[in-house]
Amino acid sequence: MADEPNYKSELVGVFGHPVAENPTIVMQEAGFAALGLNWRYLNIEVLPEDLGAAVQGLRAMNFQGINCTIPHKVAVLQYLDDVSTDARLMGAVNTVRRDGKHLIGENTDGKGFLRSLREDAGVDPSGLRIVVLGAGGAARAMTVELALAGASHISIVNRSADRARPLVALLNDNTPTQATYVPWDVIFAIPSDTHVLVNTTSIGLYPNVTDKPNIDYATIKPGMVVCDVIPNPPQTPFLDEAAKRGARTLDGLGMLVNQGAIAFKMWTGHDAPVEAMRTALAAEFGVS
Numbered sequence: 001m002a003d004e005p006n007y008k009s010e011l012v013g014v015f016g017h018p019v020a021e022n023p024t025i026v027m028q029e030a031g032f033a034a035l036g037l038n039w040r041y042l043n044i045e046v047l048p049e050d051l052g053a054a055v056q057g058l059r060a061m062n063f064q065g066i067n068c069t070i071p072h073k074v075a076v077l078q079y080l081d082d083v084s085t086d087a088r089l090m091g092a093v094n095t096v097r098r099d100g101k102h103l104i105g106e107n108t109d110g111k112g113f114l115r116s117l118r119e120d121a122g123v124d125p126s127g128l129r130i131v132v133l134g135a136g137g138a139a140r141a142m143t144v145e146l147a148l149a150g151a152s153h154i155s156i157v158n159r160s161a162d163r164a165r166p167l168v169a170l171l172n173d174n175t176p177t178q179a180t181y182v183p184w185d186v187i188f189a190i191p192s193d194t195h196v197l198v199n200t201t202s203i204g205l206y207p208n209v210t211d212k213p214n215i216d217y218a219t220i221k222p223g224m225v226v227c228d229v230i231p232n233p234p235q236t237p238f239l240d241e242a243a244k245r246g247a248r249t250l251d252g253l254g255m256l257v258n259q260g261a262i263a264f265k266m267w268t269g270h271d272a273p274v275e276a277m278r279t280a281l282a283a284e285f286g287v288s
């Protein structure tokens with residue numbers, strides 16, 4: 001006898017404000033299609049004052065999970081049943097998953113970077129000296145994961161001390177890594193013992209695609225691994241300058257794809273079809 005038809009979709013998506021231009025839908029829907037899953041990803045506009053009601057809506061409609069983007073990554077914590085150790089340390093959630101009746105907060109941004117660093121660049125951060133430009137949300141997520149993965153030293157290079165100092169304290173107080181703050185008031189020279197240099201600032205993000213961080217590019221040496229968080233366009237002037245100096249480079253597209261792939265697995269239980277997701281997102285961004 002033929003199976004009964006099942007027209008019910010499992011639902012996930014993203015809460016944001018604004019949310020219309022968030023491209024994650026493209027890679028998640030490509031992943032669902034590649035595995036033949038009847039799942040839907042929805043971009044849902046949620047005002048800050050409606051976030052609590054929106055999370056209740058997830059519960060009522062039995063959503064399997066949700067991504068949170070600006071301005072909800074911190075505020076959503078108060079509405080969840082539990083939060084993973086790393087997301088609690090970061091104080092930010094970008095992915096909510098369902099565990100029975102419970103909604104659990106996770107953060108896949110730093111995990112996505114770590115997986116891209118390991119799998120795309122072949123680099124294990126354990127025991128390495130890392131220099132991070134920026135101290136915002138992306139830096140917080142990435143440095144917590146780098147520290148938990150055993151990075152020996154992390155320098156946080158940032159314009160404003162009020163964002164950098166709490167991050168340095170958080171890393172020193174909660175992880176085995178040694179973190180230091182470096183004020184970024186003049187052109188920054190990369191220390192010669194640096195293994196991995198990461199731009200986590202928004203410098204170079206569309207439409208300011210010709211901008212690059214104010215560092216002394218002559219101090220980038222062959223053997224260093226240089227990474228950018230900017231996913232679109234992924235080949236940034238920062239990475240071009242690094243490649244010219246013989247450094248290995250890692251773009252932000254891999255981080256974006258991998259943080260989505262980790263969320264995909266948390267939600268569906270299936271290993272994500274990473275290449276199908278990467279191809280869809282690259283096509284959306286007009287890169288090969």
Ligand code: NDP
Pocket residue numbers: 109112133134135136137138139158159160163200201202203205229230231252253255256257259
């Ligand atoms: P935040 O606003 O939280 O932080 C921005 C950081 O950039 C701050 O440290 C800020 O310094 C610094 N910054 C901005 N402009 C300048 C400048 N002109 N000179 C020096 N420093 C500057 O943003 P997020 O951390 O959330 O995001 C940063 C970038 O990471 C964005 O472009 C985002 O798209 C990208 N991202 C990529 C992801 C991926 O998967 N590839 C995932 C998440 C984010 P200050 O503190 O002094 O203001």
